[in-house]
Amino acid sequence: MPLFKKLDSFDASQITALSEIIELYFKNSDFKKHPLLSNPNHRATLKRGMGLVYKRENILFCIDVEAWEVNPKIVTEIGISIYDPRGQTFNLVPYIVQIHIIIKENQHLKNGRYVPEHSKNFNGGTTYIMGQQEAVDFTQDLIQYYFFQPKTNIRTCLVGHDLKGDISWFKNLGIKFPTQTNILDTQAIFSASHGSKGNSLKNALRASNLPYAFLHNAGNDSYYTLLLAMTLCDPHARKINRLDQVRVEADPLDASPFPSPHQVQYLSPGQSPGNSGGKRKNKLGPNVSEFVQIHTVQEMIDTLFLEE
Numbered sequence: 001m002p003l004f005k006k007l008d009s010f011d012a013s014q015i016t017a018l019s020e021i022i023e024l025y026f027k028n029s030d031f032k033k034h035p036l037l038s039n040p041n042h043r044a045t046l047k048r049g050m051g052l053v054y055k056r057e058n059i060l061f062c063i064d065v066e067a068w069e070v071n072p073k074i075v076t077e078i079g080i081s082i083y084d085p086r087g088q089t090f091n092l093v094p095y096i097v098q099i100h101i102i103i104k105e106n107q108h109l110k111n112g113r114y115v116p117e118h119s120k121n122f123n124g125g126t127t128y129i130m131g132q133q134e135a136v137d138f139t140q141d142l143i144q145y146y147f148f149q150p151k152t153n154i155r156t157c158l159v160g161h162d163l164k165g166d167i168s169w170f171k172n173l174g175i176k177f178p179t180q181t182n183i184l185d186t187q188a189i190f191s192a193s194h195g196s197k198g199n200s201l202k203n204a205l206r207a208s209n210l211p212y213a214f215l216h217n218a219g220n221d222s223y224y225t226l227l228l229a230m231t232l233c234d235p236h237a238r239k240i241n242r243l244d245q246v247r248v249e250a251d252p253l254d255a256s257p258f259p260s261p262h263q264v265q266y267l268s269p270g271q272s273p274g275n276s277g278g279k280r281k282n283k284l285g286p287n288v289s290e291f292v293q294i295h296t297v298q299e300m301i302d303t304l305f306l307e308e
Contacts (some may be wrong), residue, residue: 014089018055022047025235029244034193037244042192046233049189052157052182053233056085060184061146062159064222065169066119068109075169076106077119078135079218080142081226086154096226098124100219100289101138102118104131111163111216120215120289124223128300136173147178155214157182160218161201161225186225189232193244204228209241 026047031037037046052058059082066077082097100122107129111117113283120127130138158177163185167177190204205212205224208231212224231237231242238244294300 013294015055015057019051021235022050022054025238026049029306031244034244034246036191045188045192049229049233050235052184053229054235056089056128057085057153058155058157058182059084059146061143061156062222062226062229063163063166063170064160064218064225065166066111066216066218067169067220068106068113069113069115070109073172074106074109075103075132075173076109076111076137076300077102077218079220079222080139081124081222082142082146083226083230094230096223097304098219098223100124100127100217101135102127102129102291104129104293105133106132115258116214116216118214118217118220120291121217122219122224122289123213124219125290128294128303129291130294130300132173134174134294134297134300138176138300139170139173141297141301143175143177147181153267155182157184159184159186159226159229161186161204161221161228163187184229184233186228186232188297189229189246199284201225201228204232208232208237208243 026043027036031043033220034043053060062081062083065075066079068074068076078099078101080097080101082099083094083096088095102119110119147158153270158167158181163183170177179269186201186204187199191199191205194204194207201221201224202212202215205228208228210224210227210231212220214220215224230259231241232243292303294303
């Protein structure tokens with residue numbers, strides 16, 4: 001694609017310009033009165049995240065795992081979303097590879113009592129049903145390609161929300177990551193400006209004005225986490241969405257500028273205030289996914305990455 005190659009030939013000057021924008025953002029922002037960003041360590045966390053995302057120097061490889069609520073050691077879904085800036089540096093809307101896998105051996109294990117059951121509600125297209133070993137081998141092949149194979153002028157950054165938990169699940173499945181790689185945890189980035197109280201993916205998406213649907217589907221969660229990373233680490237997006245403004249008067253005992261659950265109550269349609277207690281209802285949303293049975297790793301690779 002000659003046009004994309006021509007555009008990407010400006011990478012060196014572009015990276016310099018983007019770095020300057022990040023510097024101007026911190027230079028022109030008054031964080032002295034901010035209860036969290038006044039802390040230089042919090043600002044450093046945010047600045048590092050911007051460097052990994054905003055300069056387009058990294059492929060963003062985002063992961064999420066769903067497990068069975070009765071036995072969290074059993075993985076039921078794997079979600080992977082990949083943003084590769086090469087060839088789309090100047091896209092207004094980025095192209096993101098979205099992958100949702102249901103583990104065949106565990107597909108009969110459903111959540112719904114404590115965690116929403118949305119395994120059939122993938123918003124990104126096709127859900128692939130794979131045996132656990134095939135899913136592990138395919139995921140490891142992706143990691144091998146994006147993290148281990150040498151590339152020119154670009155690296156890969158591992159992204160997630162509360163990333164340690166997902167990495168632990170992957171390791172329990174036998175999936176290995178490189179010992180040294182760039183890591184971006186959107187929960188840590190969000191907490192840098194909003195505090196650790198109420199720093200769930202749902203709350204972070206709401207605070208960032210990012211629409212979402214059917215969270216607790218691994219494919220959806222990895223996709224929305226990637227969008228969250230792009231928003232939190234974009235100086236312009238932070239200004240437009242007022243992510244650096246204190247939303248409420250900070251309690252001296254709680255320096256979080258994000259409203260606590262006692263200050264804001266989110267209600268589902270038809271729900272009355274004060275009527276949100278009790279056991280979680282097992283609500284199954286409409287099936288929005290197309291389901292495809294995959295038998296081999298090569299079949300999965302051909303389906304996702306080879307043009308017809």
